[in-house]
Amino acid sequence: MANQSNYIKLALPKGRLLPATANLLADGDLGFKGYTERTRQYRLQSRNLPYLAAKIFREKDIPIQVAIGNYDLGICGLDWIEELLLRYKASAVAKISALNYGGGYVYAAVSYKSGISNLDEFLARQRNWRIVSEYPNLAEAFALSVRMRRFRIFPVWGDAEVYPPEDAEIAILGARNRRELERKGLLPLMKLLPTKAMIIANQKNLNSKDLGKVLNCFASKLDDKEFSLSFEELGRKEGSIESLPRPELKKVRLALPDGHQLPPTAQLLKRVGLNLSHYSVEALDYHPSVDLDWLDIKVIRPQDMPLQVANGNFDLAITGRDWLLDHVYRFPSSPVVELLDLDFGKVKVVAATSQEMPVSTIEEVKQLLQRGKLSTLRVASEYVNISDKYLCDHHVSPYKLIPTWGTSEAFLPEDADLLIDNTQTGETMAEHNLEIIDTLCESTACLIGNKESIVSPDRKEEIDFLIQMMRGGLA
DSSP: OOOGGGOEEEEEEOGGGHHHHHHHHHHTTOOOOOOSTTOOOOEEEOSSOTTEEEEEEOGGGHHHHHHTTSOSEEEEEHHHHHHHHHHOTTOOEEEEEEESOOOOEEEEEEEGGGOOOSHHHHHHHOSOEEEEESOHHHHHHHHHHTTOSSEEEEEOSSOGGGSTTTTOSEEEEEESSHHHHHHTTEEEEEEEEEOOEEEEEEHHHHHHSOOHHHHGGGGGGEEOOOOOOOOEEOOOOSSOTTTSOOOOOOSEEEEEEOGGGHHHHHHHHHHTTOOBSSBSSSSBOSSOOBSOTTEEEEEEOGGGHHHHHHTTSOSEEEEEHHHHHHHHHHOTTOSEEEEEEOOOSOEEEEEEEETTSOOSSHHHHHHHHHTTSOSSEEEEESOHHHHHHHHHHTTOOSEEEEEOSSOGGGGTTTTOSEEEEEESSSHHHHHTTEEEEEEEEEEOEEEEEEHHHHHOTTTHHHHHHHHHHHHHTTO
């Protein structure tokens, strides 16, 4: 093995950039085997360059990992680089070059149903804007650039396009082109920046290591153009905006989950006689219709539901108790309450370590800290607030939380010491040589509601009807 000080570590993306990045690595003859959309491994070793290793991450995690020096080089979109730099301007991320793939833009877009046709009309419409985005820092930069006086930003895990016009006036989101947004029922008002793939480096390691021998492998794919925040206003496309109807406001609003919670949720609703159109894995409409004229339904991510219910955007939602707990631990006075345990989607939230770490309990982890075997406990988790409470309750100190957006098991053992994540059987953790050392809680799907909504005279009868319907499906 090469000397560790000269060892080069590369962070590679999952998702939209993976196929083109795999071609890039193959063309550069880097000798990585198994970097495909179907891979279940996260660690790769170059067969041609003994000093080069790689790990696969969610794209939004890569700038952070490069900035803190865990990885020398990374490949990700400019959107996630700028999202980091807008908040942490002194981050040690050096933009090396754009690559000739990953084209698209981050747009500011409104619903066609809003009746808005251009940016001036948008800004003149009202004075308190709701902005939804998985790019909260870019969203704030946009709001300030167009001189919004009052605005609120709702961070979401994804699918920002489903929120306008009822739950947000504007969405900040990525898309390949204007046509893709239009298919989602959105009108783009402004381009914020390209989503072009880029190679980035840790600034300190760029100066201290010879990274050129790896970068030279990418020479044929480099794009020497400079890309950055652009905030380019878009003109209105001629069409029939004025002829589209304004959204009809329904009395009760219900959020349903996508992803792995979708099939059992659809089965429950069918069992209780709630007839939805296009709410299935095969045919999913993010705004399915239902045969109750007072009920409005949207499909959003379970992680986002507690905050959306707390903000009053929805009266009811079906999510996991794990996400409800994570929300309540951050906002103890939140107006969100669990109404029904739906008894499906069972998982355990557990703490796990690498099998290489000589511990079997959280107390033994504390002992490693106390004996100086660990300087700081690095904890990777999607459940930031559950993790924080767990570590405080067990008097673990010092520790550093590393927020993740999925595939958290990839962080251990190189980039984190402890994982707090959910599991059904523990098999995936075992496959990645992780050992469960504690169970924090058990979680099932549950119906949650806004405390004010469920007692509102205008909605109480309808909400009680829905609760009783779902309760009847559990018998």
